[in-house]
Amino acid sequence: MMWSNFFMHEEDRRRRAHGARKARMTPEHEGKIKLALLLTSVGATLAVLAVGTEFWVELNTYRDNGSAVCDAAHLGLWKMCTKRLWQADVPAGRDTCGPAELPGEANCTYFKFFTTGEDAHIFQRTTKKEVNMAAAVIAVLGLAVMALGCLCIIMVLSKGAEFLLRVGAICFGLSGLLLLVSLEVFRHSVQALLQGVSPEPPPSPALTYEYSWSLGCGVGAGLVLILGSGFFFLLTLPPWPWGSLCPKWGHRAT
Template sequence: MHKRTKVKITFFVILVGMASMFTAVVTDHWAVLSPRVEQVNATCEAAHFGLWRLCKKAIYVSEADYNGKGCGPISLPGAENCTYFKHFTPGDESEIFEVKTQKEYNISAAAIAIFSLAFMILGTLCLLCSFKKGNDYILKPAGMFFAFAGLCAIISVEVMRQSVKRMIESEDTIWIEYSYAWSFACACAGFCLLFLSGIGLLLLSMPRMPQNPWESCMDAEHEVE
């Protein structure tokens, strides 16, 4: 297969990875949290959140089997109220999940995700420039940018995972159950596609290895002449 064809296939995979990561960043279904159901024939408030927004949903519980268990599932009908996190507003107190330490986790995850988007933009610009004749050398920085974008994506995922774990283990919160949702899966998919595609571009940017020993010998003879 021709090198340029391989680059185009890799670019298509990169576009899928970029779409997955962008979807993860702008949506708010990274994790779902459930409090304990205290009484039947009443509403309980489950929540789902992302990097920028927390949505709480009032779910009506009518079955006795749910008493003492987690509220949900979040797909049940109910009134939903969403609020944006005040990440970068100095002087404001954050009420994220009633735990102040969660603000640092969410700020870190959001900031790292922004770095991932920035690396994706830089990688795309380099890759588009490499399509011009004689610009194959730009494949190497493009591959590095996409690999860095993938690494930032997985670091953001891990920070968010630690945030949820710390929140569930804390005695200061009402949440007893959690699950990761489709935005979280999109971020993981974005990491895999971007990182592997970045490594692929780095490999494609390397000089072609000789297919047999005679090619190396012939090149050496030309250099001597």
């Protein structure tokens, strides 16, 4: 009987403590946190889509090769796809082969420098594996920090641990910056690829390049995550600084 009363009192104490923690967060404040989390979830979706797809850049040969087919390629952080397209399918007025989304004979392979350390060869050009690997590692690190930020905000909403709100804001801001840095490093890897012409025959074809929608998703993800981080930081600020600038608003807030 004594032990049952002890456990009942202990459970009641924990329930009251949990209720007190939840009571510190007003429904209005909780709603703002959920709206900011919704914004960052859009950035998180774009980030996963960008990192997981291989349409970061398209490499296109020129059409005037005296053949009924032309070659194009598209690549991302993890793999590369070369495609042989029919000249008749290429839009009229376009000097280069593509876009890569056109139907054709495709050959997709993962980069071997993640496993065996070998460079990849595209149109008689060689990738600079150190730069490509750096871009991929930075992007994965950004996703990991982003996941940590999501966990912090979920703990704020479920457990009332508002001190994690600032930690989550830092994580989202850092993940956005890491994604943007990864994009810049990838841009340098593309430049290194175009300059890495192989001296061995056959001669390297002339190429043009254009950044594609996966890279656009990465840019959007980085900006949205940084914006969401700013919103979370604003939610951690006390109301009194704003009250001194706008007395009526500050009076309502208190």
